[in-house]
Amino acid sequence: MSPWTIAGFELAWPWLLILLPLPWLVRKWMAPVAQSRVVARIPFAAEFSNPSESLSPRSQELPRLLLAALIWALMLFAAARPAWYGDAVALPVSGRDLLLAVDISGSMQMQDFTLSGQQVDRLTATKAVADAFINRREGDRVGLILFGSNAYVQTPLTFDRQTVITLLDEAVVGLAGKATAIGDAIGLAVKRLEQSNRDKQIASKQQVLVLLTDGVNTAGELSVKQATELAAQHGLIIYTIGIGADAMTVRSFFGSQQINPSAELDEQMLTDIAGQTGGRYFRARDTQQLQQIYAMIDQLEPVARESAVFRPRHSLFVWPLALGGLLACLLALSMTHWRDVWRR
Numbered sequence: 115m116s117p118w119t120i121a122g123f124e125l126a127w128p129w130l131l132i133l134l135p136l137p138w139l140v141r142k143w144m145a146p147v148a149q150s151r152v153v154a155r156i157p158f159a160a161e162f163s164n165p166s167e168s169l170s171p172r173s174q175e176l177p178r179l180l181l182a183a184l185i186w187a188l189m190l191f192a193a194a195r196p197a198w199y200g201d202a203v204a205l206p207v208s209g210r211d212l213l214l215a216v217d218i219s220g221s222m223q224m225q226d227f228t229l230s231g232q233q234v235d236r237l238t239a240t241k242a243v244a245d246a247f248i249n250r251r252e253g254d255r256v257g258l259i260l261f262g263s264n265a266y267v268q269t270p271l272t273f274d275r276q277t278v279i280t281l282l283d284e285a286v287v288g289l290a291g292k293a294t295a296i297g298d299a300i301g302l303a304v305k306r307l308e309q310s311n312r313d314k315q316i317a318s319k320q321q322v323l324v325l326l327t328d329g330v331n332t333a334g335e336l337s338v339k340q341a342t343e344l345a346a347q348h349g350l351i352i353y354t355i356g357i358g359a360d361a362m363t364v365r366s367f368f369g370s371q372q373i374n375p376s377a378e379l380d381e382q383m384l385t386d387i388a389g390q391t392g393g394r395y396f397r398a399r400d401t402q403q404l405q406q407i408y409a410m411i412d413q414l415e416p417v418a419r420e421s422a423v424f425r426p427r428h429s430l431f432v433w434p435l436a437l438g439g440l441l442a443c444l445l446a447l448s449m450t451h452w453r454d455v456w457r458r
Contacts (some may be wrong), residue, residue, distance in 0.1 A: 122200075122333035123197075123198055124196070124197045125454035126194065130193050131190060131191070131194060136307060182445060184438075185441045188434040188435070189434075191434045192285070192431040192435035192438065195431055197427050198427075198430055200425060201248050210321060211252050211255045211310060211322070212251060212256050212322045212415070213256075213324070214259065214282075215261060215300070215303060215323060215325040215340055216240060216261075216285065217260070217261060217296075217357075218285050218286075218287055219262040219294045219327075219328065220262075220291060220292035221328050222236045222237040222287050223235045223237065224236055226376050227239035227359070236358060237286075237287055239357075241283055241285070242401070242407050243404045244282060244326075244408070245279045245282065246408070251275060256272065257271040257394075258278050258281060258282055260289065260290055261290055261294070261295050261302075262290030262295070265298040265301075265302045265334070269282075270310075291333070293332045294333060296325070296331040296341075297334045297336040297340065298341070300338070300345055301336040301340075301341045301344060303350065304350055305343070307350060320351065320394075322350070322353065323350055323351070324355065328358045343390070349392045351391055351392045353393040354384035354388045354394075354396070355396045356376055357398045360399055396410070
């Protein structure tokens, strides 16, 4: 028989309740000799089998019969494993592990982007757009790597997107050095994802790295080629973003002149990284393009929409069991007391 459930209440073994009339049947149908054998097996069968002898004086017979019946019912109810299911709790659903690697080298302070009509540096524009991107990644575990001359994990993989946003907003140019260690950033991403998989004992459905930089690999212990091969071996998809305007007007002693602030951007390197790992390279020349790129990544890596809920199960068998045990003790004490009175 399947569990019986109604309005959040469940009996795992409801068929045990069929045994409720068993003591009465023992008294009704079994011969006195057979009853004496069954008494040792069925709790309180003596109360039902020969009340005139076991329940004295006679004024106490009916209450004790009812008490014995209640104890028997409580014991069966406890054995049926009653439980209560609490309110549904939403569980985080992870479609993927998503790491953001953001360049905070010295060149990220170049003010060739516009935000809300104001001229801002590249890192400020990146923060504004990436914050909105992170906030949309409901269901994914998101982590943050910052890199300059060195790469380090600013935020480990977490479902707490607000913490990732806060720590990204606290990043400042030059915090990790003035150079650019792109290879080390990729290698660190692979290491953290593998460590996360070991901790979870199971790999995520998909692992993604979004790497944003404005330059070329100029530092670090791991070359970009080695890091990319390592990422490909571990199934890490890398989307690369090259950030920086193509033209910028600057004032000098000789007057205004046009320069290319992204002259050092190694687009071929970023294209190769994305191509070898199954990702894609994007070029962001202004804030609007950067927003479009992150929106496109949202489409390429859609957020998992399936729902996952959990209803906590609270076992209740201990309560009828404890009450039945307490009543059994009281019944035993009562029987002992009245036997002593009757003998006197």
